[in-house]
Amino acid sequence: MESKQHNEKPDKLDPSKDKLLEDLRHILLEKDREELERLKYILETPDELEHYTASIIDKRVEQRVERLRQEFRSEFGEPVEKIIEQKIEMSKNELLDVLTPVFGKMIRKYISLQFKLLREQIEKQLKKLKNTPKNFWYWFKSKFTGVNQGDLILEELDKPKIEAIYLIQKQSGLLLGSYARESVADEDMIAGMLTAIKAFVEDAFQKEQQELELIEWENYKVLIQNFNSYYIAVALVGNIPADYRIDLEQSMGAFVEKELQDKNFEEVDSEITQQVSTKIKEHFKLEEAND
Amino acid sequence: MISKKVILTGSFGVGKTSLFRRFIENKFDEKYLTTIGVKVDKKVVEVGDRKLTLIIWDIAGEVKQDKVPTAYFMGTHGLVYVLDLTRPDTYKNIAEDIEYLQKISPKSTIKVVGNKCDLLESEEALEKVLAEIPVPCNFTTSAKTGENVETLFAELSAAMLA
Known part of the structure; x- marks a missing residue:
């Protein structure tokens, strides 16, 4: 029934009524039409469009830029860092070329200050x-x-100064006695490590009859005087002239001859270490005073 | 107070440094850092009424002992040969290694130590591994849990003083 109603043709309108309706629509929509015309003109004229939209667009752009500024690190930080890292890696040499003059200036400045x-x-x-x-x-x-x-x-300022003296059993690396101006590290450990370094160097270069005699780093030197079953290591600071070194080596020899001839170091105990330490202190202080 | 030199030796990665650290500092770290050259430290132990200073050398691991500088073993009083109970390649050469160590350091007290016993699931698994090792294992230890570490050094100290 319903579909039948929809299929029915509408009543034909009177033409005079149509004209009337058209006039009425014209009168009623005149203002809207004018407004529409004005909007169409604005949309089609770039200058006009810019005039009306500039402030809105500017505001939105500002908001986007501000958001980007605040969220850039979290959103793009990682990929940008990766790109920079890759660029730096790729242009290491160029970077060095740029930095070298800066380093040079810094070094010159440091040296002139010193x-x-x-x-x-x-x-x-x-x-x-x-x-x-x-x-x-x-x-x-x-x-x-x-x-x-x-x-x-x-x-005078660069004169050698004895910082520490160690008497160490050659094979075991056990400390037999020591004297140090300042306590820097455990003497037993120093004795062990010095012996390990000495053993390593002597073993690595496989020179049976030759022994390590000097360890040097920056302004510090460790002079080593080897004897049959022990060695003496003297840690010094400053420049060591040849005559000073000869005197020191003679002094070490004299110490061994005078103080250690009757000593048996089969068993190393704290009593022996104490006695030897006292003798080292006395002997080498005397040598220093004579300088 | 007497001083004695003790060396920890064995293949790389068997836990020598971990045993050393457990004994000296009572600490353990899961991270593996290979030893470069040698590290020397000391600890004072008491054996009965006597005090003893142990100067312990933790040396870098080598597959065979004849690769370690001979001079390191000179004047040694105690040697701890460490193996990893979970890695048969760390005790494959043990018989010839021990023979070599006895030859270059005849006066030393040598202890064979099977480390990482905490990684074996059962007593049976441990027994099975111990039966495979060509020489008797004096101690089974765990640097991680501290099991038997103090006992190892206490017995070694007593043997060195005997």
Whole structure:
């Protein structure tokens, strides 16, 4: 029944009524039509469109930029870091070329600062020595040797100083006695490690009749004097002139001859270590005083 | 107080440094860091009424003992040969290694130690592994749990003083 109703044709309208309706629509929608025309003009004219939308677009862009700024690290940080890392890796040499002059400047600056400090130290030393017998001695020595006073003071500043002495059993690396100005590390461990280094070097180069005699790093040196069943290691700071080294080696020999001839180190105990340590302290302090 | 030199030796990765650290510091770390060259440390132990300073050398592991510098073994009083109970290749050469160590360090007290016993699931599994090792194992230890570590060094110290 229902479908039948839908299929029925509508009643034909009166043409005069149609005209009337059209006029009415025209009158009623006139304002809308004008508005539509105006909007169409705005949409089709770029300058007009820009005038009306600029403020909205600007505001939205600002918001997006701000959001991007705040969330950039979390959103893009990792891939960007990876790209930078890859770029750095790829252009290592170029980077070095750029950085080398900067490093050079820094090093020059550091060296000139160190020289300045050294000069100040010498001047301080000279001031301290003014009107003292030592100053007269420097003056006299300078006149006598032709070396200027500053160089003589420099020599004095770089004079070797014994920091520690260890008497160590050669094969076991056990400490037989020691003397140290300052306690830096456990002496037993130092003795063991020195022996291990010595054993490694001697073994690695397989020179049966040759033994390690010097370990050097920066301003520190460890002089080693080997004897039959033990060795003496002297840790020094400063420059070691050949004559000082000869004197020191002679002093070590004299110590062994004077203090260790009657010693039996089959069993190493704390009593023996204590006795030897006291003797080292006495003997080498005396040697230092004689310098 | 007497001082004695003790060396920990054996193949790489058997847990020498872990045993060393467990005994000296009573600590264990799961991370494996290979030993470069040698590390020396010390610990004072008491044997009855006597005190003894153990100077312990933890040396880098080598598959065969003749690869270790001979000089390291000179003047040694105690040798701890460590093997890994879970890796047969770490005790494959043990008989000839022990023979070599006895030859270059005849006065040393040697203890054979099977480490990582905590990784074996049962007593039966442990017995089975011990039967496969060509020489008698003096101790089974675990550096991780600390099992038998103190006992090992206490007995070694007593043997060195005897």
